[in-house]
Amino acid sequence: MTDSLLRRGQYSVAPAQQRDVTEARELCATDPVANVVPAMHLETASRAGAIPKGLWVVRRRGRGSRDLAGVLWCGANLTAVLPTDGDEADDARAEVAAAIVARLSRPAALVGDAELTLDLWGRVEPWWGPARQLRPHQISMVTDRDPEPVESSRVGVEPLRQASMDDYPHLLPAAAHMFMGEVGYDPLQHGREAYEDRLTYLVRAGCSYIMYGNVHGTRDVVFKAEVGVVGGGVAQIQGVWVQPSLRGLGYGSEGMVQLVKRVREDHAEAVSLYVNDFNTAAIGAYAAAGFERVGTFATVMF
Incomplete structure (x- = not known):
């Protein structure tokens, strides 16, 4: 060596x-x-x-x-x-x-x-x-066209938009909840400063997107995602999250359709992401937004 x-x-x-x-x-x-x-x-x-x-x-x-x-x-x-x-x-x-x-x-x-x-x-x-987690079969997906618009019948759901620092108090807990589910630990307890620095950077760079709606009588985040990487004409979506109490009701599909259009306007013509092969609900939402499988990713976490 x-x-x-x-x-x-x-x-x-x-x-x-x-x-x-x-x-x-x-x-x-x-x-x-x-x-x-x-x-x-x-x-x-x-x-x-x-x-x-x-x-x-x-x-x-x-x-x-x-x-x-x-x-x-x-x-x-x-x-x-x-x-x-x-x-x-x-x-x-x-x-x-x-x-x-x-x-x-x-x-x-x-x-x-x-x-x-x-x-x-x-x-x-x-x-x-040893690895802390091994995810050997993650589906790599991409789209290079605007999806067909989804007509929402949900009352009180606001259009997806770029997040601002005014949204940060609502965005941070949603982002941390997503991170815990995906990576396995609370970033606000371990490495909070670096995690918040990264999220703040994405918001200020116009790479964080948020959708508000009525969550059991209260205005709160129902969908959010970030553009984590942009290079070579491709924008990679990361951190997709749907309010847990609203999952399975179409909010993910609606959010993704709006997200793809916005990201193609704001960042790159092609939009990509990768998703665990066992997350069938997310795969369905991405397919509804026009994503197609182009390969397989793997992640080894320490």
């Missing part, structure tokens, strides 16, 4: 440089839905002229300095873009796994294309395991 051993391999893993950005973006463009996270950070690097700390590249040794084999983003989560076929895939993944264990801190999760993510997980598990 030492750097001296890694130097003998066919690949090197190094912090990205400005000269790598164009080629790295081309690699991400081979699957813009799966690679939206590194694509976003590469676009930031291109605009700002500075490379984010968590952006790494995989170079083939003994070839042109611009001959890249992969891209890694290692922030709170680690997402990889690496070869998918043949001997090169196995060799590259083996060396990248050794490099990330030796040189990177363990992230909160590995996330991305299921085949690649689970392969990397199998290679790093002896050092980074």
Whole structure:
């Protein structure tokens, strides 16, 4: 696992440089839905002229300095873009796994294309395991068209809109409830400052959407979601939540239909998300909003 051993391999893993950005973006463009996270950070690097700390590249040794084999983003989560076929895939993944264990801190999760993510997980598990949660079959979905509008007959439901900081006292408990159900712990008890910083950033960036309605005689949030990532012409939806007492009544489908239209207007032409394969209600709501399956994701949480 030492750097001296890694130097003998066919690949090197190094912090990205400005000269790598164009080629790295081309690699991400081979699957813009799966690679939206590194694509976003590469676009930031291109605009700002500075490379984010968590952006790494995989170079083939003994070839042109611009001959890249992969891209890694290692922030709170680690997402990889690496070869998918043949001997090169196995060799590259083996060396990248050794490099990330030796040189990177363990992230909160590995996330991305299921085949690649689970392969990397199998290679790093002896050092980074055990996993707190493993979700090996998450459905990756995308749409690039406005859905058919849904005519609501619900009294008191307001149109979906971008959240503002005035909404924050209502948005925070809904977001925390969603996070607890999805990740398994209360972000307001563990890591509250970082969690609130992130949510505040999304609200101020116009990436948080909220819908109010009548919840048992009180105006409250009935649906909310965030655009967590935008890159490569794709906006990835995260944090979809429906008021628990109203689930199964069509609020999720109605919210998603309005959300897709707004996100396509505000952020990117293609809208993506991924969802646990056992969440049949959510899958149905996404399908009703025009989403189609394009792949399988996996998440390994620590």
